[in-house]
Amino acid sequence: xxxxxxxxxxxxxxxxxxxxxxxxxxxxxxxxxxxxxxxxxxxxxxxxxxxxxxxxxxxxxxxxxxxxxxxxxxxxxxxxxxxxxxxxxxxxxxxxxxxxxxxxxxxxxxxxxxxxxxxxxxxxxxxxxxxxxxxxxxxxxxxxxxxxxxxxxxxxxxxxxxxxxxxxxxxxxxxxxxxxxxxxxxxxxxxxxxxxxxxxxxxxxxxxxxxxxxxxxxxxxxxxxxxxxxxxxxxxxxxxxxxxxxxxxxxxxxxxxxxxxxxxxxxxxxxxx
Numbered sequence: 001x002x003x004x005x006x007x008x009x010x011x012x013x014x015x016x017x018x019x020x021x022x023x024x025x026x027x028x029x030x031x032x033x034x035x036x037x038x039x040x041x042x043x044x045x046x047x048x049x050x051x052x053x054x055x056x057x058x059x060x061x062x063x064x065x066x067x068x069x070x071x072x073x074x075x076x077x078x079x080x081x082x083x084x085x086x087x088x089x090x091x092x093x094x095x096x097x098x099x100x101x102x103x104x105x106x107x108x109x110x111x112x113x114x115x116x117x118x119x120x121x122x123x124x125x126x127x128x129x130x131x132x133x134x135x136x137x138x139x140x141x142x143x144x145x146x147x148x149x150x151x152x153x154x155x156x157x158x159x160x161x162x163x164x165x166x167x168x169x170x171x172x173x174x175x176x177x178x179x180x181x182x183x184x185x186x187x188x189x190x191x192x193x194x195x196x197x198x199x200x201x202x203x204x205x206x207x208x209x210x211x212x213x214x215x216x217x218x219x220x221x222x223x224x225x226x227x228x229x230x231x232x233x234x235x236x237x238x239x240x241x242x243x244x245x246x247x248x249x250x251x252x253x254x255x256x257x258x259x260x261x262x263x264x265x266x267x268x269x270x271x272x273x
Contacts, residue, residue: 011095011101012101012105013034013090014264015074016047016073016086016087017085018078018081020042020044020045021080026080031049031070036048039102040109043117056090074254083121084259085116085259087259088264091264123255127252128251131221131249132247133239134245134248138244139244140215143243200228202258203221206221207219221257221258223255223257232249
């Protein structure tokens with residue numbers, strides 16, 4: 001446990017920004033049991049706790065616990081205010097020669113007032129969802145092999161050939177299967193993406209991850225109106241019915257991915273990408 005320090009010499013750990021509400025103290029729900037309260041400017045409030053100026057550093061289990069506590073505070077703020085701009089873990093604002101840490105938090109709210117206010121309204125009644133589509137390569141390969149005339153023809157031609165010639169055919173078949181897998185993955189991605197995008201406010205395309213015994217063909221994060229979550233689930237339910245296809249549908253969460261584009265304290269402009 002970090003030793004307590006005098007309040008006016010402490011920094012402020014920022015969980016996120018919400019519209020200003022009557023509740024200005026959320027109690028000891030923060031990281032390491034810290035009391036979470038608001039620092040406000042006009043209609044905006046930053047949710048903070050008092051902390052030393054050093055970053056939070058610990059072993060893997062401690063960091064997981066702190067990140068979980070951070071998410072708990074964001075969820076509580078989201079429930080109270082209906083919209084939230086969550087900050088990433090470990091955003092700390094320090095005092096300087098001109099201003100205290102609290103004054104610097106308020107200065108950040110003031111300087112980013114129009115952007116922060118507009119984003120809070122943009123995210124109101126919206127949630128973040130994660131969508132991953134994975135293939136079982138063995139099953140998809142079997143299906144492609146059974147349906148593709150070129151591959152079936154090569155298999156027929158290979159029958160009864162000598163081992164040396166058969167090896168040549170096996171190589172050609174493997175190349176044809178790879179081409180068809182890539183073509184099919186691109187088609188499925190495009191079709192599913194367009195269907196999901198029609199129900200989303202915004203999308204973020206993530207890099208496909210390596211998954212043991214599976215091939216990930218899609219990894220998306222979606223910003224969606226709450227009322228559109230069920231239609232999206234229905235679309236993914238149809239995709240899941242296809243043999244050899246696995247769907248991972250996670251959320252709803254506060255808009256962490258989309259809020260990450262907003263400049264945190266110490267950053268001069270809104271992030272892009």
